[in-house]
Amino acid sequence: MQQAANTARATRNPDQTRQRILEAAFMEIYRNGFQGMRLDEVLAATHLTKGALYHHFPNKQALGYAVVDEVILPMVQAVWILPLRGAADPLQALIDVIEQMPDTKPPEMIQYGCPLNNLAQEMSPLDEGFRQRLDHAFGEWHGATRQALQQAQQQGLIRTDCDCEEIATFVMAALEGCIGLAKSAQSKDRLKVCNRGLIQFLRSLKTH
């Protein structure tokens, strides 16, 4: 039995359909994790059906991979990488991004944490495909942070004995830790307190 389904179907737009699926899948993964994501929920959110989903993606895993590549990775670039580009004072730019985070992205960030880290923590030990994609995103982020630190170092803003590579790694880890702890407490205050510790660390790198 076949009816006209949802009365008015706009002219075909497969790219947009695919994008809608990706975004709905992202939200489901963000809220429930990849294993917790139900394809039926994604379809309900998009008002699509199995046919559409399996036309665009061969299976659940491929959908998950696409969410990482096409949603999460660009998100990381927008939030953590672009704001550092071409900053006059790279160290201050980094501090600013961290300081403003609690207020620029609530309340989802507090409630559900960091999409990148969530998925990395869940899937890294279970699926090498996920791990590599997520680790690649961390790599991009790390590169941008390291570059900002190195520029600050060249400008004489931070001490010359700082290992920017190492510090960039630690900054990423600390940031994810702060977000994670705030999520555990479901408290924006916790995030602010935690971030203050990180900022204190960054300031301790400054040449006095």
Added chain:
Amino acid sequence: MQQAANTARATRNPDQTRQRILEAAFMEIYRNGFQGMRLDEVLAATHLTKGALYHHFPNKQALGYAVVDEVILPMVQAVWILPLRGAADPLQALIDVIEQMPDTKPPEMIQYGCPLNNLAQEMSPLDEGFRQRLDHAFGEWHGATRQALQQAQQQGLIRTDCDCEEIATFVMAALEGCIGLAKSAQSKDRLKVCNRGLIQFLRSLKTH
């Protein structure tokens, strides 16, 4: 139909049976997350059956709660809290615990991360019962860390302008972040690099 099951069944020991279930459930949760844990796998690991499990626990959720209270919480105390008790130099004791971590607890810690944080990240937004129990564990840990810092402060080992409460929170967050990043990379080296950053921060608190 009833047979003697596994030939020799030791005399009844319900407490031990319960403990075996708890430990197997912990391992399953540790590896796959709570949502990913399959009761059948727990039973296979313990060579028990549904009857035993549902005799000791009313449902999967209750089993999860018990794992937090009776396995994970004691584990946190053993790893992060007891080593700080009664240390002559509390700051150094803290640094030691962090520094030795990569070598005292591999390779599971690298592969699967921190049981406490894993579960907190997965379940905090989804189940308030989990969240409260896990947040309580973080609270215990935080208290011990703060106390160590305050003692160090009273001993004149770290600066008086340090907010020990705040720093303890950040130290926990940074540690979980380091472990998480190492897990994402599946690399012990990453953990060492990351921890070095944290230790650098702790040393920066010292009175010079």
Added chain:
DNA sequence: TATTCTACAGACCAGACAGTATGTAGGCAA
């Protein structure tokens, strides 16, 4: 206009999985 292909719709299926219902053997009390 006829044909073909794309982009879906919707019914269906098989396996997995939490939970239940029932039965029973061992130990303890009386």
Added chain:
DNA sequence: TTGCCTACATACTGTCTGGTCTGTAGAATA
């Protein structure tokens, strides 16, 4: 010894879920 309760074993069920299969309307093509 009898009766009872605890500590399990085992078969079973309902539901959820990823995935498949078939069908079809619109657009492109010839």
